[in-house]
Amino acid sequence: MTASAQAGQRYTPLEMLARLVAFDTVSDKSNLPLIDFVEDYLAGWGVASVRFPNAAGDKAALFATVGPQDRGGVVLSGHTDVVPVTGQAWSRDPFALHVEDGRAYGRGAVDMKGFVALGLALVPDFLAADLKTPIHLFLSYDEEVTCLGVVDGIAAMGKTTGGKTLPRPRAVIVGEPTSLDICDAHKGVRTFQTSIAGFAAHSSKPQLGASAVHAGALLAAELDHMAEDAKRGLDASGRFDPPYDTVHIGTFHGGIARNILADRSEILWEIRTLPSSDPEAGPTRFAAVSDKVLERMRATAPSSKIETVMTSDVPGLAPEPGSEAERLAMRLSGRNHTIAVAYATEAGHFQQAGLATVVCGPGSIDQAHQPNEYITLEQLQAGETFMRKLMAECQAG
Incomplete structure (x- = not known):
């Protein structure tokens, strides 16, 4: 649909949610059809936007400002990608919104196209309100896999991009589902891929090779030791469950037969750290043990290698009591307290850029990633009421 075809087209939040859910934006697929739709919809209302494509050109983030263009305002940030549905027992088509018994079902309905739909559906009202403080809409990609789809857009804030200067916002609201509670803290997460190359030999003569599986077992044991040691570093705030850093091995593969020294193995693992923890401590410890294991392997197989690559780095969100984002979200939601959550979001990237940020959105995370996901x-x-209160605040300046 072209911009001219959408000029002045209005959607209720539920209608907009249906449009967004209909786009299959599972993270391993392109989100460009959805971005095209949003870009055209905004253009139909005279709202310009800026794209931030990924390196491959098959995905993009989108930033748009409603209201004054010469100052920073409030960012409503939401990701457009969703998790897979393969293997889940859905009762209906996950990419066709279904409304029944007070619930709207569909992949991404709560995580987090519901929040995005609210911001987009209210654009005509934002425009009519003659805002004194702008509302910025920021749609990202790849949140469910790397949380990196938001990085280029954040880096451009306060700078000129594509002939357009993106304002540096005053506050950021990341609309992950919190039932409109205000989250000011979550753990960071780093994920890693460790690849081990040994040297194949007959199992009766291990001195002629180096087993990548044996090496992997030593490294897996070290990760387990790290996990146990982390339990002693309790969170003093008492806000996190569990109240310590965690280390987890997701997959461990290697070997082709019982009587062959494995020449390959691979470990996929992660570390989730409290906002107060040093995110470098775990990887540094693991690297030191890897060096010792590699030395042992090379005693019988000099060509052995161990390589660990960090595949994602999602910074934690640390509390900033009294920040502009926190005060604003409290006024809009009617809450007088904050919460911490177990899952990671893009909020830490905004905070690292020096932007006051909270996580606050409609719906419950308990319904996210599930078959028959719903909001x-x-x-x-309640999310629409939140948005309209934001509009009134920005209208007043």
């Missing part, structure tokens, strides 16, 4: 119509309505 309640009551929460969608």
Whole structure:
């Protein structure tokens, strides 16, 4: 659909949610059809936007400003990608919104196209309000896999991009589902891929080779030791569950037969750290043990290698009591307290850029990533009330 075809087209939040859910934006696929739709929809209302494509050119983030273009305002940030549905027992087509018994079902309905739909559906009202403080809409990609789809857009804030100067915002609201509670803290997460190359030999003569599986077992044991040691570093705030850093091995593969020294193995693992923890401590410890294991392997197989690559780095979100984002979200939601959550979001990237940031959105994370994912119509309505209060604040300046 072209911009001219969408000129002046209005959608209710539920209608906009249906449009967004209909785009299959599972993270291993392109989100460009959705971005094209949003870009055209905004252009139909005279709102310009800036794209931030990924290196491959098959995905993009989108930034748009409603209201004054010469100052920073409030960012409403949401990701456009969703998790897979393969292997899940859905009752209906996950990419066709279905409304029943006060719930709207569909992949991404709560995580987090519901929040995005609210911001987009209210664009005509934002425009009519003659805002004194702008509202910025920021749609990202790859949140479910790397959280890196937001980085280029954040880096451009306060700078000129494509002939357009993106304002540096005053506050950021990341609309992950919190039931409109205000989250000011979450753990960071780093994921790693460790690849081990040994040298194949008959199992009766291990001195002629080096087993990548044996080496991997030593490294897996070290990760387990790290996990146990981390339990002693309790979170003093008492806000996190569990109240310490965690280390987890997701997959461990290697070997082709019982009687062959494995020449290859691979470990996929992660570390989740409290905002107060040093994110470098775990990887540094693991690297030191890897060096010792490699030395042992090379005693019988000089060509052995161990390589660890960090595949994602999501910074944690640390509390900033009294920040502009926190005060604003409290006024809009009617809450007088903050929460911490176990999952990671893009909020840490905004905070690292020096932007006051909180996580606050409609719906419950308990419904995210599940078959028959849904957002309640009551929460969608509460989210609309939140947005309209934001509009009134920005209208007043």
